[in-house]
Amino acid sequence: VIMDMRENHLGIMETERKYDVKHNVISKWERIFLEEGAEGLMKERRGRASKVDGIAKGRPPKLDKKN
Template sequence: MPKGIPNKRYTPEFKIKVVETMHKEKLSHREAAREFDVSNHNRVSDWERIYLEEGKEGFYVERRGRKSTGRPTKLKKEVQEDLIAEVQRLR
């Protein structure tokens, strides 16, 4: 059973401390998660990716929510009719 508090929000300073300690002591993601009581080792992996790609400043960017693209945009009527005709022709 994983330790830690699910859905807990971690501060940017805490994330930086975890990643830097992990690099300094050569810990794996699982070991770092266990040592710092983080609920999931994948979260530590994501933090390391952000740290390596964007640096310390990357942790201060708001990243809440999922990226939803929503519904696809409607096509123009002429384009839609052309596509329908093309599909029927191919059949």
């Protein structure tokens, strides 16, 4: 899809109509392609991305009660 879009100078909306794929998905694929190349599109990505800021996964930390 992305290769066709780039080779034929198609816009995201044209590509969306041609392949019946939502524009936000095409934008995501294009971003991955530009950052990681075609190999990046072959990686299986599921679920939410893990946090990078060091906060543990799961429940947020409890906040102190203010009276």
